[in-house]
Amino acid sequence: MTAFQPRRPLRALFVHQNFPGQYAHLAPILAERAGVQVWGMGEKPGYSAPGVRYIHYGTPKGAGDQTHRYIRSLEAAVRRGQVIANRLVQMRDEEGFRPDVIVCHPGWGDGLFLKDVFPQAKTLYYWEFYYNAFGQDLGFDTTQQVTLDDAARVRALNATQLISLQSADWGVSPTRWQWSRYPGWARRRITILHEGVDTQRCAPRDGAVFRTPEGREFRRGDPVISYVGRNLEPYRGFPSFMKALAIMQKERRDLQAIVVGGDEVSYGRKPEGAATWREKVLGELEGQLDLSRIHFTGRVGHDDLHHLFRVTRAHVYLTYPFVLSWSMLESMACGAVVVGSATPPVQEVIEDGVNGLLVPFFAPEAIAASVLKVFDDPKGHAHLAEAGRRSVVERYDLRTVCLPRQLELVERLAAGLEPVAETAP
Template sequence: MTGRTVLLATPYFPPDTGGVEQYTWELARQLRARHGYRVVVAATVGDRGCGAGRYHGQDGLVVHRLPAPLRISRTRLGTGWRAALRTLIREERVDLVNAHAPVPLFADAAARACGPLPFVLTYHTGRMRKADPLGSAVCSLYERTLLAGTVRRAGELICSSDHVRADLARLFAGRAVTVSPGVDLARFTASPVPGEPRILFAGSLERATSYKGLADLLRVLPELAVRVPGVSLEVVGNGSAAAGYQRQAHRLGIGHLVRFTGRLGGSELAAAYRRARVLALPTHYDSFPSVLVEAMASGRPVVSTRVGGIPSLVTEDGDGLLTDPGDLPALASALTAVLTDDALARRLGAAGRRRTAAELSWERQADRTTEVFERALAGRRRRGVAVVAPYFRPKIGGVENYAARIAGALGADPDSRPAVITTNTTGRRTTVRVEDGVPVVRLGTWVRLSNTPLNPLWLLQLPYWLRRLDIDVVSAHAPVPGLADLAMALGGARPAVLTYHAGSMAKGRPGVDRLIGGYERLLLPRLFGRAGALVAVSPVSLAAGHRGALRIPPGVDTELFTPGPPAAERPPTVLYVGRMDLTSAWKGVPVLLRAFALLADLPQARLRLVGDGDARPELHAEAARLGLADRVEFTGVLTGPALVAELQRAAVLVLPSLSPAESFGMTLIEAMACATPVVGSRVGGIPHVVDDGATGLLVAPGDERELAAACRRLLTDPGTAERLGAAGRRHVVEHYAWPGLTDRYLELFRALSPG
């Protein structure tokens, strides 16, 4: 029990109704009852008889109402808020201020009134959009100026959904955590899905919230009345547009099918969910609608749209059905399915209840908020780590996968704030997005030398983003020159961990190799010396011989990459997974094609090439020239479960690399984890991964006959294939499981920046 006083500064508070009101009300109750905070609320005067003054609210809350004589749209405006909040903070002996936005000015006043006290900003929606261009322009200006200053003042940032973090990525990138709205599981309880085909719409009926899609729902109701006899719609909510919706229903001839019940709360709202067979919210824009969470907690299937944060809440065909906004035929079809298919309705409803009970109770969300508050009160800050890599997902490659794993481990560490800085492989503009909960900044590329992206503006952009993301440690990944070098050089006093992934970058072209040799002899040692910690991913990495270098190899998700069927049950498929770029000719794919041509006596055998790149047309032509057009399949890029399935089905995976540039061979350990036998070249780091004859087979680089013989052996001798596959799986589990490897990185980051 903390006994500390927290001020929740919110523009709206019950008895006003809405998402922010409900969020702050439930949070206040949980903070007081569950965590022992004394909670003071500062809000504006309400629309339901709440005048200015100090009130003792329910559950021991103290509520201060500040005057708001002006109003623009739904935004209440007043003067003197900053001074009033400063006085309130002093008189109530507040220890921490938590302001709720985006309604302009109120949270901004709270940020500037709290002085040296810990300040936490909670942001509830994405970019503010208005129907008129002028209103949108004003909101955009506010977000870039006043709100940006409020964000800078915040010691901690909370967003109500991952969508909010992604939609305002430039504002919140790298600093915010997500604490979504919760649900009162004791009030919204599951009950059997009723047979009566009643649809429920619950939400604001204000003109400003017409995006909620009630008009679309009314438009599809005549068709539903034909498809589903006895269908009806209950509309819960009120607002300035309510009369207009009622007139629309009568114009459409469905007035007798629609019941407008007005605003409901508490047990009455819970009863409305129980009456319904399905909740429909065909919204055109939303962040994380609380009505969806309440319906799911009530065991009701939901039909909504693929907008905002809804896809992160509703698993399509798992606990609800989603359509595109404005797609009325799809909306009608989805509602018809739920209204007429009892098994579907029960399955979706039960899954929604399980999801909310496991992840979205108000108790759990208050616990997560308290963690943020306690960190702010203690003056602790999460360690900002920038993972800087020349390329990143969805581009496929060992460096990309390695960097993504480090970013993921940082995201799971409560004391870390990860961000990724990489290059934009498709254009000159810089983009910022949140991907799998991690902000990813893709710096525009102006030119490309061989496989090296470059842009002179990085000299300005890198310092800016390191500062904007509040970065403490740089995790740089090479060998592609440019981005990692600049990040370390421009990082100022920030410590850096440099991970070097390859041996020599020599291409076998004299002119290019002279430049590469000069870089590796003259500049690379200085880069190694500048690193606070140097990591070599394999013994053949150029960093491996540097004094003090650590070895942390790539890893594999052994819970995702699992053994496939026994060798005797697999089709005779030879598999390659990797790049097909002209600059990556050292991968040896043409050698593999020539080797496969020597297996003409195995007519059932197939070669599958997984990946993509600008060399793919030439490889197609080479396969045709060798008479393999009907036996070679190009699948394109595969990731996740699709890649796992490909590896599990293959009889053998081949990595026919020709150059020491292949310092490891990520695809080898992924295949070995699937108990798939592997064949690799005796080059670079491959012999350090594959023990010839024990966990796989090794062949001379560029020798298509030896490669063909190794493939033939594994295709025709299931006993050997089974033995090598099982040994490979054991080896990977023991040496290359990701958790132990990423833990070593977390230890490095803590040592370099103790916090």
């Protein structure tokens, strides 16, 4: 990675509800540069990195009980934005703090009033997902009708982003598809730029071992397949995977499945008639699964996750048309053969039969058939793993691709220069 040399002393402020979030690499790297001062700001205490001065702003109050449900997220965002703005005003007036560049994820309201406190600062915002009632996650499951109430609620969800879009100097979106979801007038000031994958850390390793919470150990060559989600829920294809697993278990008596994820709901609706989606799906498939060969681990540490990707014969990644998970790219970087859903933005990364396999999201039989092909012939599919890692290194590598471009964006904004706009697909 080429050295970043700021044209003048630079003060950069990073703001993220769950700091460091997408800035886990960029903020510390920027802080290493001569003449650069870096502050980080987030809700939770405890963050520490060399050169980054961290401020936590506490947990703001949420929306009131009488708030219309369409705008509860907006009210919560305004409350958060106000807490952050007040804290920064205090720093400005008492300490003389004035950043040159503010890098922010505005999804929770963190970016609403930053320009009002520091009108001269250049702002670079992270645009992750623009909600639409049609053509992406809402209505993807055709068994659920999209009502006017749904469409209106989703339209109102964009209010926080729209206010922040108006005040942002520039933005980044991690994939072309996520970029394409934003209105045309907004896309003209958004660069397609992923936060990057550390392909040195996420790499194949001989002798890798994955241990389940019960102490069961799995190594490369063992009859293992994997599934990972932050939580086990429909948005990430958990029901489709489990239905496919029921088919696979009948076909292969030695197959072991490692399922990573929590039991909360990150996206979409809560299940009806059950406390969790895992409980609901297992209830629907009662008698069809051999639970002794399914290892539910809950959430695991990052290093453990990488070990899983190194030992699995096939990794299943399914998603609604939605935000692309870091786990898919990291699994490819670790040398796993990925069987992914034929949905955007997965299709932006995986080409079927070239660097992975694509399957219909709602087709358990097709998912099972593709996974079993890889399961039965790991050597015959090794080229997919090699090509998958190569794709991530070439397009998303942290040090050689993404960080240099991120640093260039910060430098250009600090110098008062406008980045180059993206062209349409």
